[in-house]
Amino acid sequence: MNILLIEDDDVLADGLTHTLSDSGYCVTVAKTGTYAEHLLKAEGFDLIVLDLGLPDMDGLQLLRKLRSQKLSLPIMILTARDDLNDRIEGISQGADDYMTKPFELRELEARLHALIRRCYGGFSHIIEVGSLQLDTSSQKILAKGELLSLSAREYAVLELLLMQNGKVISKDKFAQHLSLQGDALTDNAIEVYIHRIRKHIAPYDVGIRTFRGLGYLLENKLND
Amino acid sequence: MNILLIEDDDVLADGLTHTLSDSGYCVTVAKTGTYAEHLLKAEGFDLIVLDLGLPDMDGLQLLRKLRSQKLSLPIMILTARDDLNDRIEGISQGADDYMTKPFELRELEARLHALIRRCYGGFSHIIEVGSLQLDTSSQKILAKGELLSLSAREYAVLELLLMQNGKVISKDKFAQHLSLQGDALTDNAIEVYIHRIRKHIAPYDVGIRTFRGLGYLLENKLND
DNA sequence: TCAAAACTGTCAATAACCTTACAGCTAATG
DNA sequence: CATTAGCTGTAAGGTTATTGACAGTTTTGA
Secondary structure, three states, X not given: OEEEEEOOOXXXXXXXXXXXXXXXXXXXXXXXXXXXXXXXXXXXXXXXXXXXXXXXXXXXXXXXXXXXOXXXXXXXXXXXXXXXXXXXXXXXXXXXXEXXXXXXXXXXXXXXXXXXXXXXXXXXXXXXXXXXXXXXXXOEEEEOOEEOOOOHHHHHHHHHHHHOOOOOEOHHHHHHHHOOOOOOOOHHHHXXXXXXXXXXXXXXXXXXXEEOOOEEEEEEOOOO | OEEEEEOOOHHHHHHHHHHHHHOOOEEEEEOOHHHHHHHHXXXXXXXXXXXXXXXXXXXXXXXXXXXXXXXXXXXXXXXXOOOHHHHHHHHHOOOOEEEEOOOOHHHHHHHHHHHHHHHHOOOOOEEEXXXXXXXXXXXXXXXXOEEOOOOHHHHHHHHHHHHOOOOOEOHHHHHHHHOOOOOOOOHHHHHHHHHHHHHHHOOOOEEEXXXXXXXXXXXXXXXO
16 A cells, blocks of 8 residues: 655654554655655555645645546645644545644554545455456446346346356255245246346356256356 | 434534534434434435444444444544544544544534545545536536436435446335435335436436346446 | 257236326425 | 415326246257
């Protein structure tokens, strides 16, 4: 995780660099806004810690500038000013959080963690097989990025195949997974759904292999 | 935007409810942790404001419990305790931000805005799908820059589609998000609203796609 | 070669959805 | 206050997609 620390005070910069490095972050210090902008163009940072009191440029101004350039990084601002308006201004200008100096390093660390978790702790639950992608949280199955339009039943069947990827799924399993209240599906009904799904995914690099008497397996046609 | 306020102090709860309602949020108050849990199961909130000093349950405990249930809502905690450890503990237990009492309402509002922006809109306070724009801070929906005149219900439906952009939203979800006072909406009511919204956005490049048996998805008609 | 298992297209019943009309209600307006 | 306009949810009829049974065909493995 790369952090850009925009801070002109050597002592504070050193302290922060030390603490954050110890927690496993990679910290780069920019002493001026101009240099920070330069670094941002070149390198891939994940988070910015910005002290509003800079020598060459007003911090809020820099903040505005960065956001107007569609920079989407999370930004934590540090300020010595205890003025409420400044703090609100900072947040409404696009900062994600701020801390007022003097602050406890441990608290800054905790807040940075929260910020990172919220921004990158992507809970995207995507299962991939070949060019198929199952996104369980958004209830979608994509093939080569295109949204497959499946019926509820078809979705449920393909979902099971993807979730249990690598396993041979018996018709009983499908019936269990599909039937809401006891009334079991016939084996043939499952066959029908497998048939329909095969039609849907025919253009792509995955197929459903039959294991006679056992069930079905989703597999990548190319390399296993 | 539905906010669950977990707060036992009537005065504070009333004040917050007023302020946030004025800013266009729909606020529900839970006076106990137990009741909050109950509400969270039944209804669709977008944000939680949690006071750590609750009568029936330790706030941190509730926080831990919610997170362990994989609840991914953004959470802002309020605390009277000035103890650094408590604050850090709160954040590391999964809160996204905190404020120490007493605080300025304006600042809380600004922070809530920042939280919403970060969680639902990337770095911007505007969520864009095609030529539709949801402005989460002013609670407006624009289409090609023009303000859509939607009724409260229509707005709520489209808001959910935009906030959960990319996800297939079931009718249950809509019902949860819309009915914050017990009485559930029928499926048909949702269908009627979808119909009305389709009329509104017909001239533009976004549409609502039906997934039979699953729900609805907002999508850009042109490129995905 | 035979029987079992799986495949496939058709079809009627059904469930899901769309659409319009309307009645009760609320909020604004004169 | 009375009137109007708009919002909200229900009802009802029409439309379409889904579902699973069926029956004929093909494949498989012993």
